[in-house]
Amino acid sequence: xxxxxxxxxxxxxxxxxxxxxxxxxxxxxxxxxxxxxxxxxxxxxxxxxxxxxxxxxxxxxxxxxxxxxxxxxxxxxxxxxxxxxxxxxxxxxxxxxxxxxxxxxxxxxxxxxxxxxxxxxxxxxxxxxxxxxxxxxxxxxxxxxxxxxxxxxxxxxxxxxxxxxxxxxxxxxxxxxxxxxxxxxxxxxxxxxxxxxxxxxxxxxxxxxxxxxxxxxxxxxxxxxxxxxxxxxxxxxxxxxxxxxxxxxxxxxxxxxxxxxxxxxxxxxxxxxxxxxxxxxxxxxxxxxxxxxxxxxxxxxxxxxxxxxxxxxxxxxxxxxxxxxxxxxxxxxxxxxxxxxxxxxxxxxxxxxxxxxxxxxxxxxxxxxxxxxxxxxxxxxxxxxxxxxxxxxx
Numbered sequence: 001x002x003x004x005x006x007x008x009x010x011x012x013x014x015x016x017x018x019x020x021x022x023x024x025x026x027x028x029x030x031x032x033x034x035x036x037x038x039x040x041x042x043x044x045x046x047x048x049x050x051x052x053x054x055x056x057x058x059x060x061x062x063x064x065x066x067x068x069x070x071x072x073x074x075x076x077x078x079x080x081x082x083x084x085x086x087x088x089x090x091x092x093x094x095x096x097x098x099x100x101x102x103x104x105x106x107x108x109x110x111x112x113x114x115x116x117x118x119x120x121x122x123x124x125x126x127x128x129x130x131x132x133x134x135x136x137x138x139x140x141x142x143x144x145x146x147x148x149x150x151x152x153x154x155x156x157x158x159x160x161x162x163x164x165x166x167x168x169x170x171x172x173x174x175x176x177x178x179x180x181x182x183x184x185x186x187x188x189x190x191x192x193x194x195x196x197x198x199x200x201x202x203x204x205x206x207x208x209x210x211x212x213x214x215x216x217x218x219x220x221x222x223x224x225x226x227x228x229x230x231x232x233x234x235x236x237x238x239x240x241x242x243x244x245x246x247x248x249x250x251x252x253x254x255x256x257x258x259x260x261x262x263x264x265x266x267x268x269x270x271x272x273x274x275x276x277x278x279x280x281x282x283x284x285x286x287x288x289x290x291x292x293x294x295x296x297x298x299x300x301x302x303x304x305x306x307x308x309x310x311x312x313x314x315x316x317x318x319x320x321x322x323x324x325x326x327x328x329x330x331x332x333x334x335x336x337x338x339x340x341x342x343x344x345x346x347x348x349x350x351x352x353x354x355x356x357x358x359x360x361x362x363x364x365x366x367x368x369x370x371x372x373x374x375x376x377x378x379x380x381x382x383x384x385x386x387x388x389x390x391x392x393x394x
Contacts, residue, residue, distance in 0.1 A: 048251025152300030209253030
């Protein structure tokens, strides 16, 4: 049997998405061309934009297509800062953001911006009052992810957005609010207006769409400098001939995800609970790093097995056809998890952490198979490391 439980890294592309993309490949006209072949391409892009906007709870003219979540994060953060640079030099984010956000902030810090990296608690949650305390008269942008990609913690965006609006009014200038919603888009509702979100990033391959596709929501009336200039495509925000097949695939995937959101969430929650209960009841000395109530996304379950090495567990499970991860795929080659470290975990809890990330395609049989093998490989790895430790002490 095979059990793919690394869906936060990427998902299997839906056949329906592939079929729609193939149609777009065959209709190869440039959507910027004025002849009939170009018009066909333009209509495909327009439909996909509407699909993506509906899934995001936005208007179609608020959606810009990009090459993925990383480009969307970069465009939002660098563009947002540049648009308000004369108003201030202070920006705020959290210690547990995806590298696509953190590296933007580090670069801006090197260029003279003041950066506040907010702490999180043991549950990976940001305290909205910490955001309030960090904002000053020179703050121009706050970036807080919707769902943490390693633990599934859902950040309190509504409270943070309210605070940002209040501070903006108090200081008499706009403070932009950006969220990286790569792990939440298509899985939970995007309350962009309610949360006061100015810019939101999402990616296609996290929702069974094609890799190399993404979107950036920019609130109507907000004007930020173009990240890529040239022919003026995407309303001048992102020049370059549109990747029509990729855009069509993203739109189709977003539409499917939105239509089945509640059904998928309930199915995945049942699988997560089965996996969680099986781990807790069948394995001693574990630490669950993911919230399992409404503050956590059930698609992600992060568990520490002290006395083991997560990377070794990963490869032992792989031999049984089970695919998991030790953290973010985009930072997997770095030492340790900056997210778990920020949560205050001990070194052995970080070293022995494994992320199981689910999708609606997973089955109860796969979870049962995974539990059998997780129990086995954890016991084997602990025994091997215990023996190795004794040998080193001789």
